[in-house]
Amino acid sequence: MSHVFPRHTKTLPLTVSHGQGVYLYDVDGKAYFDGSGGAAVSCLGHGDPEVTAAIKAQLDAVAFAHTSFFTSAPAEALADKLIAHAPEGIDRVYFVSGGSEAMEAALKLARQYYVEIGQPQRRHVIARRQSYHGNTLFALATGGNAWRRAPFAPLMVDTAHISACYAYRGQEAGESAEAYGLRMANELEAQIQRLGADTVFAFVAEPVVGATAGAVPPVPGYFKRIREICDQYGVLLILDEVMCGMGRTGTLFACEQDDVRPDIIAVAKGLGAGYQPIGAMLCSADIYTAIEDGSGYFQHGHTYVGHPVACAAALAVLTRLTDGGLVARVDEMGKRLQAALEQAFGQHPNVGDIRGRGLFRGIEFVMDRETKAPFPPERALHKALKKATFEAGLICYPMGGTIDGQRGDHILLAPPFILDDSHIEEIVTKLGTAIDTVI
Ligand code: PMP
Secondary structure: OOOOOOOOOOOOOOOEEEEEEOEEEEOOOOEEEEOOHHHHOOOOOEOOHHHHHHHHHHHHHOOOOOOOOOOOHHHHHHHHHHHHHOOOOEEEEEEEOOHHHHHHHHHHHHHHHHHHOOOOOOOEEEEEOOOOOOOOHHHHHHOOOHHHHHHHHHHOOOOEEEOOOOHHHHOOOOOOHHHHHHHHHHHHHHHHHHHOOOOEEEEEEOOOEOOOOOOEOOOOOHHHHHHHHHHHHOOEEEEEOOOOOOOOOOOOOHHHHHOOOOOEEEEOHHHOOOOOOOEEEEEEHHHHHHHHHOOOOOOOOOOOOOOHHHHHHHHHHHHHHOOOOHHHHHHHHHHHHHHHHHHHHOOOOOEEEEEEEOOEEEEEEOOEOOOOEOOOHHHOHHHHHHHHHHHOOEEOEEEEEEEOOEEEEEEEEOOOOOOOHHHHHHHHHHHHHHHHHHO
16 A cells, blocks of 8 residues: 555556656556656656756755755855846746745745835735645735635635637637737726726736646736736736746747736746756846845745755756757747647537647547537536547647636646657647547
């Protein structure tokens, strides 16, 4: 009997044996195409020799030195490289061990900023209902995922939520994408006014929604209007790029494609590519300076902040993504994946939408394409798809449930950036087998 916790079903998880390239192998030798990198983690695939060599070299030099005494060469170099590629105005990096920690740090930094500049009445954060920002309590309260929050409801920080930008379901007949985006963004202004114009310290959003609805990009102009509203009311814009960042959508930071200038960005997953647990919170010079000139210290910290081995791994990953040219192929390979998915499933009576950016693609399943009626919850289609794809030798990330009042069954594909055309064929074939099995 295994003592490992959690155990998702009687049969899963299996014990992994090893990984190589785009494949994971179980202890019986069966290969699985890693079509989602867990949840958009393994952007380099498995067994990357440059990253493992960097980890070994750092272990030989020094594994750990506490950040109250030391920074380290890989932490310094990684911060420099991230800032060199970050959106304009972003100037400082705070390293943590994962996505929830990055979001928790982002939220606390935003609040502390307003305390430092003499506006402590700003105590509200606004986020979107269709969102996931992590499982620690502040991040959980910020996310809109009702069933994840339910057991902890009495412990939640009081956060406010608006609609996400979800054109497939939200855009009305006859409404242009731009008009829809404006209508959704303006919900932020209404919510700020409802809470009190000078009481909100941050608005939080994923540029491309990941874990709640399978790769939902915004419509053009949405984030431009969001930025205007944030500027008008002095609200900090926190972008959660934990899943969609680090090249996943075709640019190193997903927000580059929406021409939006965030105040704080959270990244994780693809930053360590699964080789080490690491996340980062990046902030503007203005925020950093306010704290440095104020109390002088961000009231936060974890034992493993800036862990040298995690930073060495992430530096090797980031070097492969940027100097190694891997991000540059994401857009093209993503277009090919989208075209192959559309060709294979675009006319399927139960496929409602195939969407995404770069190598971040989602498929939404419906009972009826015309009415977009979802499958009933008791059918648990996403769970059946998870099982069937896994049996077919494909790992993808299934999502289901009711978010923002809308039920849905989705599959997220986030394959490694090293994939080639034969791998795209393999994804489509295995997914087709699974869909035929369950629908
Ligand atoms: N934000 C987003 C957008 C995520 O997708 C996730 C993880 N799925 C998190 C935050 C939390 O990250 P972690 O699981 O590394 O704590």
